[in-house]
Amino acid sequence: MRGEAVASAALMLLLLTPAVWRTVNSSPSYSISISVTPEGGSVGDSFTTSVRVTVHGLQAGTAYVTLWTRDPGGAERYYRQSPQWTYADMPVDYRTAWTLTSDKAGTWTSCVSLVFDGEAPDGSGYQEITRCVYFEASDSGGGGGGDDPPPGKKPTKLTIAVNPDRVPPSQTFSVGGGLFDASQSDWWNYPIAGATITVTFNGQTKTATTSSSGGWSVVFTAPSQEGTYTVRASFAGNSQYDGTSASATVRVQRPSKKNCIIELIYPEKVHVGDFVNITVVLRDAETHQEIRGRPVILYVDADSHEIESGSTFTIRAEYPGTIDVGARFEGDEQYDAAYDPGGLIEIWTRPSIEITHVGRGGE
Known part of the structure; x- marks a missing residue:
């Protein structure tokens, strides 16, 4: 029975895995509906455009909607742009409506455009889908209509x-x-x-x-x-x-940010009692030009000190042993972060000479 249960579980996993894979890697989906009420009338009549847009499964990039109405002469009479949606907003169900009064004879065009930027249903990185409806305004006074401008x-x-x-x-x-x-x-x-x-x-x-x-x-x-x-x-x-x-x-x-590198300048060996100078230099990785005045964190053993790039930090070697040094730049609007693990400074005891006897030759 236990073997049958394991086999059944393995079969179930094989059956489920492709479906899960398709869901994770599928492209976003959408629906667009737009209507105008009424679809026609006389100059001076009002009409309402209604829009509903849904977006599902967006995993990267953004999606947003633009809405507009143009009069028979091509002038824009209404325009709006929705917020930009990301994966965190999924699913989206966006609904809106607007009402205008026709003051020209001819065809009034109302449209909605759904824009995908970064991940699109057609598999590309950018796609714009547009749907339009039309309101026909007739000139009851017999004046010029259609798409022609007034006389x-x-x-x-x-x-x-x-x-x-x-x-x-x-x-x-x-x-x-x-x-x-x-x-x-x-x-x-x-x-x-x-x-x-x-x-x-x-x-x-x-x-x-x-x-x-x-x-x-x-x-x-x-x-x-x-x-x-x-x-x-x-x-x-x-x-x-x-x-x-x-x-x-x-x-x-x-x-896009530039790359930079850190150079730590310090002596490899010193003696007890010596003053130790540690200089932190930040350089552009491409041009090798020095970058001054940026905040850099200098690590000295277990302590950290914030100094400006291009400056020198001084300590005194008090005991024999080693000093572990390193530095980190957290990055800014222009440069990415950088890190130099540094190394060890050896501290030696200064050798001494003890004179035990002073005499002339032969003594």
Whole structure:
């Protein structure tokens, strides 16, 4: 009976092991649903977009959702970005809704994008899945509809760039671009001055006014959490020009640290009563340039002392034996940690000469 039980347990383990392996190594899964109510109406009517997103099994990287609505002219009328989720937030069931009032005839587009950054369902390191719904607003007054701008208005071109496009957490970066008259084939020669540009990033909203060259810029502070974030800029339009929008991404990540090495400079042998100088030098592992002023922990036997790199620590050898020395640098924002196990300093008794007899030759 005992043998049968062992065999049965072994068989059960073989049957269960592949299933467990697939669960641990599977890619994340998701579901997206988006709807608009109603799906059509007249200019002036309101419509509500509802979204539900679920994410399961994310083990690495982040996932987040961006939501937006654009009017028939392409101008962004609504934008939001969810928090960034990690494995600690699994499973995620995100639900939201927003309501807008149509003030233009044509097709209003509402979308949701689910972004995986680091681990994606398709097996890559980055994937963006977008779903959209549409609200058709008819012009009961018989005016121009569809996607064409209202009569007399000109199309516009909005450019956007992020500088730098990779930034450390909690550091500032700039977003800028230009607004131009897109009715011209060489639109870059036809800037639009005095227009208001609305820029959104990670829940923050800022505005800028275009200069005589059409240029605009704002400054944001990157969040503390690493990931890829979307920056969106929009021009709502005016009596002369139609609205438009543009977007760019910024990567928030900590810079890679450099390697460093510790050099301990000390004598190998001293005598009782001598002063012993121990110097700690920290160097860049690639350039070998000395790095001064960083806190380093110096170990002397059972004691530890914090000193600055490049400085000298002095002790007195009081007894014969050995002194065990070592040093550690804990690292900082620029350099990784480093350790030098050091070695032993031998302490010898100073030899003495005892004179027992003084005499002349032959005595």
